[in-house]
Amino acid sequence: MSSTSLSGSSLCRLASIVAVVCLIFLYTSPMIGRQPPLPAPNMTKTNSSLYPKEEKPVLLLWVWPQDYRFDLSDCKTIYNIDGCHLTDDRSLYSNTDAVLIFHRAISWDLSTLPPSPRPPFQKWIWMNVESPTNTQKIPGIENLFNLTLSYREDSDIPVRLRLTSRKIPDKDFEIPKKEKLICWVVSNNLDWTGVSIRNAYFQELRKYVYIHLYGKAFGTFLDYKDYFPTIASCKFYLSFENSIHKDYITEKLNGPLAVGTVPVVLGPPRKNYERFVPGDSFIHVNDFPDAKSLAEYLQRLDQDDEAYRRYFNWRRHFSARPHLILQNQEFVLAICSACDYVGRHQEYKEAHDIYEWFFN
Ligand SMILES: *[C@@H]1O[C@H](CO)[C@@H](O)[C@H](O)[C@H]1NC(C)=O
Ligand SMILES: *[C@@H]1O[C@H](CO)[C@@H](O)[C@H](O)[C@H]1NC(C)=O
Ligand SMILES: *[C@@H]1O[C@H](CO)[C@@H](O)[C@H](O)[C@H]1NC(C)=O
Numbered sequence: 001m002s003s004t005s006l007s008g009s010s011l012c013r014l015a016s017i018v019a020v021v022c023l024i025f026l027y028t029s030p031m032i033g034r035q036p037p038l039p040a041p042n043m044t045k046t047n048s049s050l051y052p053k054e055e056k057p058v059l060l061l062w063v064w065p066q067d068y069r070f071d072l073s074d075c076k077t078i079y080n081i082d083g084c085h086l087t088d089d090r091s092l093y094s095n096t097d098a099v100l101i102f103h104r105a106i107s108w109d110l111s112t113l114p115p116s117p118r119p120p121f122q123k124w125i126w127m128n129v130e131s132p133t134n135t136q137k138i139p140g141i142e143n144l145f146n147l148t149l150s151y152r153e154d155s156d157i158p159v160r161l162r163l164t165s166r167k168i169p170d171k172d173f174e175i176p177k178k179e180k181l182i183c184w185v186v187s188n189n190l191d192w193t194g195v196s197i198r199n200a201y202f203q204e205l206r207k208y209v210y211i212h213l214y215g216k217a218f219g220t221f222l223d224y225k226d227y228f229p230t231i232a233s234c235k236f237y238l239s240f241e242n243s244i245h246k247d248y249i250t251e252k253l254n255g256p257l258a259v260g261t262v263p264v265v266l267g268p269p270r271k272n273y274e275r276f277v278p279g280d281s282f283i284h285v286n287d288f289p290d291a292k293s294l295a296e297y298l299q300r301l302d303q304d305d306e307a308y309r310r311y312f313n314w315r316r317h318f319s320a321r322p323h324l325i326l327q328n329q330e331f332v333l334a335i336c337s338a339c340d341y342v343g344r345h346q347e348y349k350e351a352h353d354i355y356e357w358f359f360n
Contacts (some may be wrong), residue, residue, distance in 0.1 A: 013268040057097035059342045061335060064115055065127070067103040069330040075336035078324070081249040082344015086335070094119055098147070098342045100335065103128040106138050113144070120292040123342075124351065125149050129159060130335050132359050133194035133243035145351045149338055150358070152247045153275070156349070157341045159334045161254050161323050164278055175309065176232040176260045181302055182211045183234035183261075185227070189217035194243030198266050201291060202240065211238070227325050235308065236283070236298055241267040244323035249276060257281060257320040262311045264294070278314040 061072075064309055072088070075081040084097075093099070099114055102122055106112055118124065128135055131151070149157040174328060184202070189195055191237060205211065214222040217350035229236050237256035246268050253273070256263040263282045265273060270284045287296040301308045324332055351357075 008069070013136055028083050056083065056085045056292050057342050057346075058092055058095060059086050059339050060090070060092060060096040060099045061088045062090070062099050062101050063105040063112070064088065065105065065331040065335075069347060070328055070332055074332055075339050078332065079336050079340075081336045081340045081343075084339040086339050092333060096122055098123045098338070100127050100149070100338050101145075102126045102331075103135065103138075104130075106141060110138075110140055110298055111174055111257040113141075123147055125157065125338055126351065126354055127334060127338065129331070131194070131241075131243045131245045132249045133245070135358070137355055137359070142355050143350075146349045147341070148351050148354060148357070149334060149341075151250070152358070154357075156351070157337050158247075158277070159337050160249075161251065161321065161333060163257070163318045164322050165318055166316075170319070171316070173260070173312065173315045175312060178233060179233045180212045180234040182209060182233060182236045182238065182264070182298060183220055183282050184211055184238040184240070185211055185231070186213070186217040187215045188242060197244060198240035198242065201266055201285060202238070204291035205295055208292050209298060224325055228255070228259050228322055234261055235302060236264050239263040239265045239267075239282070241265075245269060246272060247275075248284065249273060251323040253277065253282070254323050258322040260312065260315075263307070264298070273352045278318065280311060281314045282311075 072086045075086060093114060096119075099118075100124065101113065103126060114124070124144060125147045126141070127143040127149045128148075131150060147156040149155055149159060151159055153160075190198070201212070212234065214220050239252040239256060241250060241252060244267055249265075249267055249272070253263050253265060253267075255261075255274075257277065264285065266284050266285045267273070270279070270286060272277075273282060273284065283294075283297075285291075285294060288297065324330075
């Protein structure tokens, strides 16, 4: 009896020691005492081999514009743009934050648009780098998009290679050796693309001064490697836009600025140019009453090195850089600009009546 009661109290003591030890152990051991936190669900990552590993927003290039393909990593290597996961893989559609849709690739029956309904978080970007003159009004897309991408400054994503300011003035710039007075490189000369204004001006100008002509339009194809050196070898370059619209100022201006040649521009008014480049970096055809007086002015500058040199003063404080010139690179800047935007913006957005905005 006593042995039983004794062993009973020993057991009891043993049990309480075990219980205390257990409690201490349970309390101090996070692994056993508490449930480990549940892993946060990866809402978008159901198949890790299918989806990108990074958390970057996905930008889907719905079609390759004009089928000009390039390495999608060029955005990083050329422009240091790395804010999105850029892909052309349509199987990622349902996980895609933004879809880049090239206007010219939209068919009249709209069957080439991505499928509906689109995921609620997804934005469609209307991509059009042409001017209104060269844009077809395909009906039914006016209120489909969330963002606009074009040359217009009031686009959600304006596409432009810009001058950059330099803190340390560039004192080493030397005007490249000049062999010719005026040059013009033209590939497209099709009337329906709106080129009649620039052609009329060119026909008038050439009556008074010799113009060196290059490019497909004149049957003298300029090799890509000769493009910038040729422009650099001329004192003046005709930066004539194919059609005249606000903000429609293209790489035709950037080329001569980048290589050290004075652009003679035909396009929107001077004030519009001065939004993007210094007023003393170019000559505007509207600065002269007619082509004859422009020709005379250019010939005078040819004789006056000091006056010519003043057109390069801006270079001390600003830099222009050459644009991409290979055919398959035509849309690289636009596509990379979209990637940059998508990487920075998550806001809700709808773009309404895009034609009313774009054509007016
Ligand atoms: C969840 O996402 C993170 C961050 O991208 C990743 O490291 C992790 O492997 C993902 N987990 C699963 C189960 O996919
Ligand atoms: C994940 O995607 C790969 C490639 O598309 C596919 O082969 C695989 O079956 C998928 N796995 C699951 C679990 O869906
Ligand atoms: C995108 O625009 C469409 C149509 O205007 C709208 O229904 C949708 O909610 C918008 N989505 C986002 C993520 O902004």
